[in-house]
Amino acid sequence: MKTQPTTRFVPHTVDGKTRMVPITVDTPAPPRDWDRLILNGVTGIAAVVLTASVVWSTASIGDLLARAVIEPAAYGAAVVFDLAWIACMAVEWLARYDEDRAALPRKAGNVALIVAMLAIGAHGKIAGYWEIGIVGALVSGLAKGLWTVVIRHQTPPLDQRTRAWIQGELADAGASLALIPVRRQLQRAQAQVDAERAALATGSDHGSADPDRPDESADDPDADVLAIRPGALTTKDAVRIAWDSGVRDDDEARRYVAKVTGKAPSPDTIARYMRLLRKVAG
CATH class of the missing domain: 1.20.1440 (de novo design (two linked rop proteins))
Incomplete structure (x- = not known):
């Protein structure tokens, strides 16, 4: 009977510690596949x-x-x-x-x-x-x-039912692949919408044609400014929107994130996200 060398892993213990080590043994060779x-x-x-x-x-x-x-x-x-x-x-x-x-x-x-x-x-x-x-x-x-x-x-040779089953599997896989570019397109579109809203909100804060009336507090939001759903955005999303709007300063980005999210973000978190965006853009 013809044999062939085969490598196997077996447990070997030294000083109480066991490891799997390779050994070579002769095993029967399979018959020739004519x-x-x-x-x-x-x-x-x-x-x-x-x-x-x-x-x-x-x-x-x-x-x-x-x-x-x-x-x-x-x-x-x-x-x-x-x-x-x-x-x-x-x-x-x-x-x-x-x-x-x-x-x-x-x-x-x-x-x-x-x-x-x-x-x-x-x-x-x-x-x-x-x-x-x-x-x-x-x-x-x-x-x-x-x-x-x-x-x-x-x-x-495949029967009709098996072919139908395979076609169904391929259709499911194809649908999953087709959704990938669709989701990317939706995300890009949503990012553009959020960036546009952020730009409009920032412009309204800095260049409002209707200053606060004497009986209104300077800290009250202007009635003409549309809020961007406070709390609906994550810090990372808000930083990304600020970056897309042209903001490159960490402090300015932190002020923008605090405005649109309704909470003060960590300066370290803002700096980390801004560094990542600079690295991707660079």
Whole structure:
């Protein structure tokens, strides 16, 4: 029986203290997985065929297009013909667990393959060797067909209920991902609203056209100033709003936070938040 070295962790005690230490032991080696080896070989063959197809298609279509444009542009455009159906085939592989999603890249890949084969055939006809054009076009067809067989072999068969369950899971995950930019947009919009309110409130305090009447206390709020929901903002949010409004002085930021939150903040807390904002902005 063949064996192979395997590392295991075992407890080892020295002076009353136990640690897990690695040791190497010989364990029976698993039997050779011929199915996996054959599949790897077939995948390698498909990769070689695909490479040969891209080279032939690029050379053929590039020579065809070079009759009208310069060679760098011609061969650069020629490689697109094969890359198009290869990319569609890759997307089909990624969607192999969802037959509905895999259908579109499969159809698009077939269309791109037909276009590439027609271009290769047109080159053979123009060059005066239509037989070579047909055989050359079949190279791309064989490459696509071989990869289709490989993809189909590695696509697990799923019943309708299982596919529906997978689609539901993907839909839930997609909804969670979609909410991330939406939440960011809402937060940015709310921050702009809060900053605008803060700017209006600050401007009203410094430049009111209607001074306090003699019978009003100087500490009473002006009736024309709209309060920004005292207590509704956290200290960190208020500092951020002050920063967005152009406040860079710690004492001015502390006075603003005290105004909009309704309580006197700690100078150390204000200084810490302002340092963080300067670091991000710098």
